[in-house]
Amino acid sequence: xxxxxxxxxxxxxxxxxxxxxxxxxxxxxxxxxxxxxxxxxxxxxxxxxxxxxxxxxxxxxxxxxxxxxxxxxxxxxxxxxxxxxxxxxxxxxxxxxxxxxxxxxxxxxxxxxxxxxxxxxxxxxxxxxxxxxxxxxxxxxxxxxxxxxxxxxxxxxxxxxxxxxxxxxxxxxxxxxxxxxxxxxxxxxxxxxxxxxxxxxxxxxxxxxxxxxxxxxxxxxxxxxxxxxxxxxxxxxxxxxxxxxxxxxxxxxxxxxxxxxxxxxxxxxxxxxxxxxxxxxxxxxxxxx
Amino acid sequence: xxxxxxxxxxxxxxxxxxxxxxxxxxxxxxxxxxxxxxxxxxxxxxxxxxxxxxxxxxxxxxxxxxxxxxxxxxxxxxxxxxxxxxxxxxxxxxxxxxxxxxxxxxxxxxxxxxxxxxxxxxxxxxxxxxxxxxxxxxxxxxxxxxxxxxxxxxxxxxxxxxxxxxxxxxxxxxxxxxxxxxxxxxxxxxxxxxxxxxxxxxxxxxxxxxxxxxxxxxxxxxxxxxxxxxxxxxxxxxxxxxxxxxxxxxxxxxxxxxxxxxxxxxxxxxxxxxxxxxxxxxxxxxxxx
Numbered sequence: 001x002x003x004x005x006x007x008x009x010x011x012x013x014x015x016x017x018x019x020x021x022x023x024x025x026x027x028x029x030x031x032x033x034x035x036x037x038x039x040x041x042x043x044x045x046x047x048x049x050x051x052x053x054x055x056x057x058x059x060x061x062x063x064x065x066x067x068x069x070x071x072x073x074x075x076x077x078x079x080x081x082x083x084x085x086x087x088x089x090x091x092x093x094x095x096x097x098x099x100x101x102x103x104x105x106x107x108x109x110x111x112x113x114x115x116x117x118x119x120x121x122x123x124x125x126x127x128x129x130x131x132x133x134x135x136x137x138x139x140x141x142x143x144x145x146x147x148x149x150x151x152x153x154x155x156x157x158x159x160x161x162x163x164x165x166x167x168x169x170x171x172x173x174x175x176x177x178x179x180x181x182x183x184x185x186x187x188x189x190x191x192x193x194x195x196x197x198x199x200x201x202x203x204x205x206x207x208x209x210x211x212x213x214x215x216x217x218x219x220x221x222x223x224x225x226x227x228x229x230x231x232x233x234x235x236x237x238x239x240x241x242x243x244x245x246x247x248x249x250x251x252x253x254x255x256x257x258x259x260x261x262x263x264x265x266x267x268x269x270x271x272x273x274x275x276x277x278x279x280x281x282x283x284x285x286x287x288x289x
Numbered sequence: 290x291x292x293x294x295x296x297x298x299x300x301x302x303x304x305x306x307x308x309x310x311x312x313x314x315x316x317x318x319x320x321x322x323x324x325x326x327x328x329x330x331x332x333x334x335x336x337x338x339x340x341x342x343x344x345x346x347x348x349x350x351x352x353x354x355x356x357x358x359x360x361x362x363x364x365x366x367x368x369x370x371x372x373x374x375x376x377x378x379x380x381x382x383x384x385x386x387x388x389x390x391x392x393x394x395x396x397x398x399x400x401x402x403x404x405x406x407x408x409x410x411x412x413x414x415x416x417x418x419x420x421x422x423x424x425x426x427x428x429x430x431x432x433x434x435x436x437x438x439x440x441x442x443x444x445x446x447x448x449x450x451x452x453x454x455x456x457x458x459x460x461x462x463x464x465x466x467x468x469x470x471x472x473x474x475x476x477x478x479x480x481x482x483x484x485x486x487x488x489x490x491x492x493x494x495x496x497x498x499x500x501x502x503x504x505x506x507x508x509x510x511x512x513x514x515x516x517x518x519x520x521x522x523x524x525x526x527x528x529x530x531x532x533x534x535x536x537x538x539x540x541x542x543x544x545x546x547x548x549x550x551x552x553x554x555x556x557x558x559x560x561x562x563x564x565x566x567x568x569x570x571x572x573x574x575x576x577x578x
Binding site: 098102103120121166180 | 362363365368386387388389390391392393394395396397398409410411431452455458459460461462463464467468469520522523524525527
């Protein structure tokens, strides 16, 4: 299933997308997508409704009504998690760190697939990071590696927007990662049964028509299963939480041509089996305190 | 005023402590302490009720009913923010960093004044950090330095419990800072009118009857006003958010005698003008996934 949260007449509602562009409302099955992921009976009811849906009789999905698919209680992100290109004969795992490097994006960073990211006044080096975001479906506390994927409710896309200038100014990255709206999420959540192997996805970023990132999740250092297992040893992951799995490096040409994001830019993150998330960037209106 | 959240018969309720140990219920004035801080009329009504309260006619505060005074949308913390001792003739500001080092504690870390901290299984180096925690009372977005304190709703105490082993393993500290319950908060919020100058408070930590930290907030590198101003340039602070202002170093003898926290330990953070927060530490029960 592809689960969405959309703006209904009386507030956000869960739904599913079928046949590419048709919307199955699930607002009577559960209040939120997170509630749906948590409740096996509700999830089964949703699945039954999706399975018997007749696309022609359904409303066309209004993409402009899509909201962030979940409102996470926490957003945990990985730093360096993809191996770079190495010359023939060099062990690609030689520089693998022993542990994932984990940081947090705060609640104010969450954005939906239709929200523009406002470049904060004075920000001079805002960048994008296209990532597979894991949505927790079942509470995970000290889970074994072999059970870890049972706690995944689905997969979506996160653009880990980053202000590199702030990121460089301190040892900790919070101020480079936590500006308002710096975590666009969506457009939907693909459930694990539909996605297949999360370590066999192509992560790409397209900017100004140019592919700037293109790398398979098979080159990730830490698998989704490992990351869930690992995090759950230290803290409890709750349904709706997001674990974003890090970005591959930009392609060499894109690194050379890189310039900070500016007013009017648009960045598309596309991931095979999930979909694509396009985010517009706009200049801040100078606001008074 | 000293604002508390306490466990009432039908759920958490806001209140105020008067005459040291008497409780004024404010559940009919606002739903939560955060709502109270945000609403000038409600705050004035609460103040009027506190001012005319007759202590003898009020119930005695049941300290065991106290909960975390707010449920913050985000908890932002400072790393190194107190100057150490320097020899005579050495400029104490010589090693001041240019910017505060900021990290995040996630929602699962929040604890109340009566919650024990469970030492996670396998954790070998859990430590305490006694800190003045600022509670945001009014939304702060790009506020000027001279206006920053207008956005403070009050002050409380946070023990920034830290797993030093995890903190050392990565460049980012999240896994050392974000275990469940690692942010005990309370016991109450002292409003700015009652506290006075936040840069003239004595921060102390007492462990096993020994004072291990004792330093004035006058030795902080970045003042509360500066930190609010600074953070608000990068992200929006919302009512109820916590900004924890960092811990002074342990006294030299306490550094020498330090051992990681263990089952049965208790740590008291006491701050002049605010009060004290005592946290018990317990060993984890090994739990199945």
